[in-house]
């Protein structure tokens with residue numbers, strides 16, 4: 001009896017996910033590499049075969065800052081998965097794009113790309129990104145939203161210290177402001193700090209409280225004084241830099257774009 005040789009079946013399980021595209025790179029003349037945050041599996045890197053071809057329907061869904069539903073296959077031990085299908089849910093840089101919005105949203109994508117873990121679901125970070133993009137779509141002034149987003153990203157990554165009490169005398173400082181001692185992750189009241197540390201005045205301290213309680217749309221539409229905005233900016237930039245050990249390229253570009261508004 002002849003022996004039937006059947007070729008080994010490659011085991012390539014398929015998955016379904018919802019995602020926001022963070023970046024894309026060119027892999028070859030016709031293929032792209034896509035980096036995205038998925039609702040279900042955290043950050044994944046995927047190849048998108050044929051997506052660079054001019055008439056590719058796949059390519060149209062995979063621009064940065066689009067929300068998609070996708071099906072992909074993965075092979076054990078391999079870092080890159082392969083996109084089989086994608087369907088556009090929403091393009092955040094679609095019809096109504098302005099330079100400011102593009103810069104702000106690209107900055108959001110760069111922060112998320114840095115802090116989200118590979119293949120590890122982070123549903124709250126995914127929700128935060130969607131909520132910030134959704135409310136940013138309706139806005140014309142972005143600074144409060146940007147501060148909100150940075151601080152929540154730090155919080156969700158466990159990188160934002162509890163600044164409620166003076167670490168020296170125990171006094172509650174969250175209402176009247178404090179000096180942040182960044183390296184120690186502590187706050188000091190006016191008396192104990194004696195001018196050392198990063199000043200967070202009364203309005204900025206109040207804004208930190210509001211950020212913890214409000215949605216991005218609510219906080220983003222509140223007025224935020226120039227001094228408080230600068231104090232929060234210094235705080236979040238120093239914390240991001242200290243923990244991620246990098247400066248964001250998109251941050252500098254965004255800052256220039258927003259200054260011209």
Ligand SMILES: [Zn+2]
Pocket residue numbers: 166167168169170171188189190191192193
């Ligand atoms: Zn004190």
